[in-house]
Amino acid sequence: xxxxxxxxxxxxxxxxxxxxxxxxxxxxxxxxxxxxxxxxxxxxxxxxxxxxxxxxxxxxxxxxxxxxxxxxxxxxxxxxxxxxxxxxxxxxxxxxxxxxxxxxxxxxxxxxxxxxxxxxxxxxxxxxxxxxxxxxxxxxxxxxxxxxxxxxxxxxxxxxxxxxxxxxxxxxxxxxxxxxxxxxxxxxxxxxxxxxxxxxxxxxxxxxxxxxxxxxxxxxxxxxxxxxxxxxxxxxxxxxxxxxxxxxxxxxxxxxxxxxxxxxxxxxxxxxxxxxxxxxxxxxxxxxxxxxxxxxxxxxxxxxxxxxxxxxxxxxxxxxxxxxxxxxxxxxxxxxxxxxxxxxxxxxxxxxxxxxxxxxxxxxxxxxxxxxxxxxxxxxxxxxxxxxxxxxxxxxxxxxxxxxxxxxxxxxxxxxxxxxxxxxxxxxxxxxxxxxxxxxxxxxxxxxxxxxxxxxxxxxxxxxxxxxxxxxxxxxxxxxxxxxxxxxxx
Amino acid sequence: xxxxxxxxxxxxxxxxxxxxxxxxxxxxxxxxxxxxxxxxxxxxxxxxxxxxxxxxxxxxxxxxxxxxxxxxxxxxxxxxxxxxxxxxxxxxxxxxxxxxxxxxxxxxxxxxxxxxxxxxxxxxxxxxxxxxxxxxxxxxxxxxxxxxxxxxxxxxxxxxxxxxxxxxxxxxxxxxxxxxxxxxxxxxxxxxxxxxxxxxxxxxxxxxxxxxxxxxxxxxxxxxxxxxxxxxxxxxxxxxxxxxxxxxxxxxxxxxxxxxxxxxxxxxxxxxxxxxxxxxxxxxxxxxxxxxxxxxxxxxxxxxxxxxxxxxxxxxxxxxxxxxxxxxxxxxxxxxxxxxxxxxxxxxxxxxxxxxxxxxxxxxxxxxxxxxxxxxxxxxxxxxxxxxxxxxxxxxxxxxxxxxxxxxxxxxxxxxxxxxxxxxxxxxxxxxxxxxxxxxxxxxxxxxxxxxxxxxxxxxxxxxxxxxxxxxxxxxxxxxxxxxxxxxxx
Numbered sequence: 002x003x004x005x006x007x008x009x010x011x012x013x014x015x016x017x018x019x020x021x022x023x024x025x026x027x028x029x030x031x032x033x034x035x036x037x038x039x040x041x042x043x044x045x046x047x048x049x050x051x052x053x054x055x056x057x058x059x060x061x062x063x064x065x066x067x068x069x070x071x072x073x074x075x076x077x078x079x080x081x082x083x084x085x086x087x088x089x090x091x092x093x094x095x096x097x098x099x100x101x102x103x104x105x106x107x108x109x110x111x112x113x114x115x116x117x118x119x120x121x122x123x124x125x126x127x128x129x130x131x132x133x134x135x136x137x138x139x140x141x142x143x144x145x146x147x148x149x150x151x152x153x154x155x156x157x158x159x160x161x162x163x164x165x166x167x168x169x170x171x172x173x174x175x176x177x178x179x180x181x182x183x184x185x186x187x188x189x190x191x192x193x194x195x196x197x198x199x200x201x202x203x204x205x206x207x208x209x210x211x212x213x214x215x216x217x218x219x220x221x222x223x224x225x226x227x228x229x230x231x232x233x234x235x236x237x238x239x240x241x242x243x244x245x246x247x248x249x250x251x252x253x254x255x256x257x258x259x260x261x262x263x264x265x266x267x268x269x270x271x272x273x274x275x276x277x278x279x280x281x282x283x284x285x286x287x288x289x290x291x292x293x294x295x296x297x298x299x300x301x302x303x304x305x306x307x308x309x310x311x312x313x314x315x316x317x318x319x320x321x322x323x324x325x326x327x328x329x330x331x332x333x334x335x336x337x338x339x340x341x342x343x344x345x346x347x348x349x350x351x352x353x354x355x356x357x358x359x360x361x362x363x364x365x366x367x368x369x370x371x372x373x374x375x376x377x378x379x380x381x382x383x384x385x386x387x388x389x390x391x392x393x394x395x396x397x398x399x400x401x402x403x404x405x406x407x408x409x410x411x412x413x414x415x416x417x418x419x420x421x422x423x424x425x426x427x428x429x430x431x432x433x434x435x436x437x438x439x440x441x442x443x444x445x446x447x448x449x450x451x452x453x454x455x456x457x458x459x460x461x462x463x464x465x466x467x468x469x470x471x472x473x474x475x476x477x478x479x480x481x482x483x484x485x486x487x488x489x490x491x
Numbered sequence: 492x493x494x495x496x497x498x499x500x501x502x503x504x505x506x507x508x509x510x511x512x513x514x515x516x517x518x519x520x521x522x523x524x525x526x527x528x529x530x531x532x533x534x535x536x537x538x539x540x541x542x543x544x545x546x547x548x549x550x551x552x553x554x555x556x557x558x559x560x561x562x563x564x565x566x567x568x569x570x571x572x573x574x575x576x577x578x579x580x581x582x583x584x585x586x587x588x589x590x591x592x593x594x595x596x597x598x599x600x601x602x603x604x605x606x607x608x609x610x611x612x613x614x615x616x617x618x619x620x621x622x623x624x625x626x627x628x629x630x631x632x633x634x635x636x637x638x639x640x641x642x643x644x645x646x647x648x649x650x651x652x653x654x655x656x657x658x659x660x661x662x663x664x665x666x667x668x669x670x671x672x673x674x675x676x677x678x679x680x681x682x683x684x685x686x687x688x689x690x691x692x693x694x695x696x697x698x699x700x701x702x703x704x705x706x707x708x709x710x711x712x713x714x715x716x717x718x719x720x721x722x723x724x725x726x727x728x729x730x731x732x733x734x735x736x737x738x739x740x741x742x743x744x745x746x747x748x749x750x751x752x753x754x755x756x757x758x759x760x761x762x763x764x765x766x767x768x769x770x771x772x773x774x775x776x777x778x779x780x781x782x783x784x785x786x787x788x789x790x791x792x793x794x795x796x797x798x799x800x801x802x803x804x805x806x807x808x809x810x811x812x813x814x815x816x817x818x819x820x821x822x823x824x825x826x827x828x829x830x831x832x833x834x835x836x837x838x839x840x841x842x843x844x845x846x847x848x849x850x851x852x853x854x855x856x857x858x859x860x861x862x863x864x865x866x867x868x869x870x871x872x873x874x875x876x877x878x879x880x881x882x883x884x885x886x887x888x889x890x891x892x893x894x895x896x897x898x899x900x901x902x903x904x905x906x907x908x909x910x911x912x913x914x915x916x917x918x919x920x921x922x923x924x925x926x927x928x929x930x931x932x933x934x935x936x937x938x939x940x941x942x943x944x945x946x947x948x949x950x951x952x953x954x955x956x957x958x959x960x961x962x963x964x965x966x967x968x969x970x971x972x973x974x975x976x977x978x979x980x981x
Contacts, residue, residue: 014794017507017839024882031887038889042897064897119926216897246900250907250914252880254888287915289923293902296923300876300916304504308880328923333936334827334865335921341831342872349507363926375824382832386790390742390798392514397521398744399528407532407554407706410736412783417740424740425777426790431818431825433779433786436609436853439820446823 006138008087009094010101013389016314016351019307025315028308031257032264033069035216040066041265044213045220048227052272067265073316075268078275081317082353085142085235085278086203088194089171089465094141096235096280097319101387102354103380104142105134106325106361106368107175107209110149113362114370115332115452122148122368124158128165130360132462133373133455135170139380140359145175145209147360148368154488159183160479163190167475171465175237178208181224186482188232193474200232204278207235209321209356211284212262214240214247223269230270230277237321237354238266239282243295244302246288252305255285259305260312267318280354281318283309286326295364297326298339303346310350322352325361325376332372332448336362340376348383371451374458378430385426395420430454496628498577499584500591503879506804506841509797515805518798521747522754523559525706530556531755534703535710538717542762557755563806565758568765571807572843575632575725575768576693578684579661579955584631586725586770587809591877592844593870594632595624596815596851596858597665597699600639603852604860605822605942612638612858614648618655620850622952623863623945625660629870630849635665635699637850638858644978649673650969653680657965661955665727668698671714676972678722683964690722694768697725699811699846701774702752704730704737713759720763727811727844728756729772733785734792736778742795745775749795750802757808770844771808773799776816785854787816788829793836800840812842815851815866822862822938826852830866838873861941864948868920875916885910920944 020028042063043049050065056075058065082097094102112122112130130147134140143166150158159177166174167190176187191206192199199205208229213219229236240262242248248255263281270279285302286295306322313320324347325340340361347355359376362369390396401416411417430450432439439445510518532553533539540555546565548555572587584592602612602620620637624630633656640648649667656664657680666677681696682689689695698719703709716726730752732738738745753771760769775792776785796812803810814837815830830851837845849866852859880886891906901907920940922929929935 014509019504020880020882024880027882027887031889034889035892039892039896213898215895215899215901216892245907245911245914246902249888249891249901250910251886251888253882253886254891254906256880257887257889258892290911290915290917292924294923294925296915296921299918300872301914304876304880328921329937330922330926330929330934331936332824333938334822334824334941335937337824338827338831338865338869338937339921341828342835345832345835366926375828379828382790386794390510390514390746390794392510392517392743396741396743397517397747398739398741399521399524399747401739401744402525402529402706402748405705406529408703409705411705411739412736416744417735420740421735421780424735424791425780425786427780428789431786431829432820433782433784433818435782435784436820436856444820446821447819447825447828448823451824 008092009141010384010387012099012101012387014387016310017307017349018311019304020311025311028253028257028260028312032260035257035261036067036072037069039216040064042217043223044217046223049218049223049269052269056272072264072268075271076264076316076318078271079267079279079318080276082319083204083278085173085207086205087171087173088167092172094173096353100353101348102141103139103324103358104354104356105130105140105144105147105359105373106357106365107144108146108149109365109368110151111367112148113367115448119367121151123152124150124161126150127162128169129459130368130373131165131169133458135172135465136458136462137377139377139384141172143170143172143174144356155491156486156489157483160186160482163187164475164479167194168467168472169464174206175209176206178210178225180221181228184208184225184228188228188234190475190478193478194471200234204233204235207237209237209239210266212240212266214242214262215258216262218266226266226269227273230273233274233277235278235280236270237280237282238263239284239321241284243286243288252301256305256308259283259285259309279318280321281313281316282321284323297328297364298343300342303342306346307350310352314351319353320351321354321356322347322350324355324358326357327361328364330363332362332369332375332451336372337375341379344379344383348387370455371448374451374454375430375447378428382426382428498582499631500874500877502589502591502877504877506800507797507839508801509794510801515801518743518747518750518802522750525747525751526557526562527559529706530554532707533713534707536713539708539713539759542759546762562754562758565761566754566806566808568761569757569769569808570766572809573694573768575663575697576695577661577663578657582631582662584663586843590843591838592631593629593814593848594844594846595620595630595634595637595849595863596847596855597634598636599855599858600641601857602638603857605938609857611641613642614640614651616640617652618659619949620858620863621655621659623948625662625955626948626952627867629867629874631662633660633662633664634846644980646976646979647973650676650972653677654965654969657684658957658962659954664696665699666696668700668715670711671718674698674715674718678718678724680965680968683968684961690724694723694725697727699727699729700756702730702756704732704752705748706752708755716756716759717763720760720767723764723767725768725770726760727770727772728753729774729811731774733776733778742791746795746798749773749775749799769808770811771803771806772811774813787818787854788833790832793832796836797840800842804841809843810841811844811846812837812840814845814848816847817851818854820853822852822859822865822941826862827865831869834869834873838877860945861938864941864944865920865937868918872916872918
């Protein structure tokens with residue numbers, strides 16, 4: 002069924018439950034043993050260590066161990082669902098429960114299009130991807146580091162990035178996580194945009210942070226988590242496990258590790274501020290046997306993610322999963338092969354927040370313009386998929402069979418006329434013409450059509466209105482911060 | 492986990508159960524009402540009408556109606572699983588239960604490759620696709636009309652097709668269904684290949700037949716079903732429903748229709764010969780709203796197929812579903828986008844026999860050489876997917892965490908060395924190299940690599956041994972049949 006531009010999706014289909022409760026308990030017990038016997042290292046954040054020790058963790062120095070049940074108890078204060086508010090209330094997202102929010106890919110140093118090939122991302126590119134996500138009816142969220150704007154100084158680019166999300170979109174977004182000061186800048190800019198008091202009531206920004214897998218939380222990251230949580234803002238806690246490198250090559254072990262690592266990060270938010278919004282994250286991938294390089298969109302992490310969804314539901318926490326993974330260097334047949342498996346898995350595993358929904362290319366090294374529009378088109382298909390199957394009398398269509406009868410066609414029948422317009426998902430990039438017409442129209446492949454499409458969207462882009470005084474205050478904040486320190490490029 | 496060349500897959504993961512039992516009952520009741528109130532037309536096969544009437548169907552002339560429960564009772568004699576034997580016993584397939592068999596696409600008049608573009612299929616092309624399926628470790632079955640050999644006379648090409656499956660492969664295959672005489676020729680040739688007595692014991696050939704949807708069984712098809720069933724051979728009974736054309740535009744109605752139509756065809760096999768092997772088939776597709784042309788690999792039929800799987804299990808019948816659907820005219824990003832959704836659905840819905848697993852292009856109008864190898868590669872990935880997740884102590888890898896500890900990598904650890912070789916699925920067509928290496932190697936896309944691949948496979952092809960006297964007998968049979976009538980081209 003065609004649906005247009007909801008702020009988020011409420012799923013009407015069940016999650017795909019891959020393994021039995023007995024199996025889930027085995028995985029949970031393994032995670033518990035990792036936490037109790039091996040433990041987690043906290044590097045360079047005494048306060049995080051103090052918080053965990055006061056909650057019952059044991060250990061000397063930076064290595065803490067956790068008795069089974071301790072973290073689950075702490076996690077009981079975390080909300081099962083929450084709203085991340087956008088500056089346009091029509092785009093505020095519900096995260097958790099049966100809701101699904103799709104956001105662009107995050108973190109590529111390069112950008113890529115079929116005209117100019119691969120090159121380092123710039124602030125222009127960053128703004129382009131914010132605009133493309135804003136214009137897409139199928140992306141609910143503006144994401145975070147949609148590409149690295151490598152032309153801006155490392156210590157100041159977060160200001161430009163957060164401003165771009167605020168200025169060129171009115172959807173919800175992610176803030177900086179590369180240092181606690183940058184996280185605090187992101188939060189301060191939200192205080193300007195949303196009002197100081199608002200943040201005490203509402204989640205308006207989130208930080209997406211990675212575990213330093215295996216089993217290490219570094220101090221920059223835990224400080225960032227503490228900054229967002231203490232401001233009542235959201236954290237997305239994501240183990241980053243490439244099987245065979247940062248975790249075991251066997252799926253079950255990697256899943257247990259992800260569970261252990263993510264529980265710790267999620268618990269930290271609750272120790273800082275019980276009730277702070279937090280998302281249980283998942284990022285599993287495989288490696289190429291011959292080269293040791295990571296591979297994305299493969300079957301093992303797909304299975305692993307389905308289990309991660311089962312585990313998240315048992316914790317009663319919102320789940321983040323990754324969408325359109327691929328190892329391909331081009332927006333070609335390999336890229337959609339891998340991304341479709343990956344995105345469909347995110348949808349089926351019950352993910353509430355799907356990062357990397359659009360644009361992901363080359364093992365996350367490139368953000369692709371063509372793939373961005375190809376993937377967001379598939380996000381549209383997933384809206385229809387998640388809507389499930391209507392089973393009312395109109396849908397069951399018994400009257401239509403009486404009307405049409407054996408051997409006749411349904412083209413002009415009453416039931417068809419009454420339901421035709423909303424009947425089928427229609428892709429904006431798939432070519433559904435007959436061969437001859439497709440041939441007459443230039444015999445294009447999907448990548449060529451995507452190339453036309455993103456240019457058209459950017460040409461037609463119009464910025465959402467932003468209160469001028471707020472814009473000035475944001476710019477003033479940014480100018481002051483930029484003036485206060487030298488540019489740094491590392 | 493890497494697996495090599497099983498004769499079929501035994502699934503280790505559950506099916507994806509999309510709708511509740513209450514919903515399934517609604518669909519079944521609608522199918523029952525279609526059968527009891529609207530009925531099915533049988534055109535030009537008095538014997539089929541006689542068989543159904545003697546089993547309790549009512550009606551005048553060609554239109555028969557069936558009381559609820561009548562067909563289900565007849566279907567109780569159908570086997571829940573059976574073996575389709577191949578001439579090489581190592582390739583005999585188990586169909587039904589938790590088993591999955593993958594077969595090439597079926598029925599395209601055109602073939603297509605990236606060197607020569609689209610053209611009518613020939614007997615050479617037909618033989619090539621039989622060879623490609625034989626050479627693939629991931630295709631368990633040789634299929635049937637892998638393309639139409641348009642250079643052979645219409646009334647004789649079935650002899651060449653069946654011979655090609657017998658001569659150039661030793662996997663199981665499908666016989667002709669375009670007339671009862673051609674079905675009988677297919678069966679006769681099996682008597683030569685397998686021995687006359689063998690067919691009374693074992694299923695060695697199947698006919699894949701389409702309903703003349705909506706709600707019509709034509710006489711040619713029912714005669715063909717009767718021919719295969721009376722010879723103790725298999726039938727695959729497939730409604731062919733493009734929503735809005737041969738069925739309602741609403742998913743639930745199309746599903747109910749497919750259930751009704753397929754139950755009738757399956758029941759016919761049991762009236763002819765109780766216990767005859769039969770597969771409950773499913774072929775749902777959508778239509779493009781603007782042009783009315785069919786669309787493949789879209790989300791609605793994916794959902795519909797998941798429900799068809801649930802319904803087949805309630806009937807305790809083996810299920811056929813379609814694999815790598817696409818509307819694309821090229822083996823491009825659109826084609827793998829659509830085919831991945833479609834193939835993954837077939838795997839998740841519990842299909843036991845997946846036709847159209849490889850090569851499908853252009854809404855079934857073309858059989859593509861490049862897509863054939865791209866799809867069969869993905870069939871390999873689906874072997875890993877269907878193997879699920881091991882949950883033994885080795886897989887849970889607790890020892891590895893003790894060995895490696897926080898902040899270290901798993902590359903050289905004992906657990907990795909013990910499990911590395913079988914750890915991850917490895918595609919033969921995905922490029923997993925780093926950008927620079929990929930660039931140095933020619934910066935190919937997957938379609939270009941597939942173009943190289945199918946040529947390499949055909950170059951290296953070696954025919955499986957075939958007893959010379961059997962080969963001579965087959966050729967003599969074919970020569971006699973060909974000499975007995977004029978060529979006909981319609």
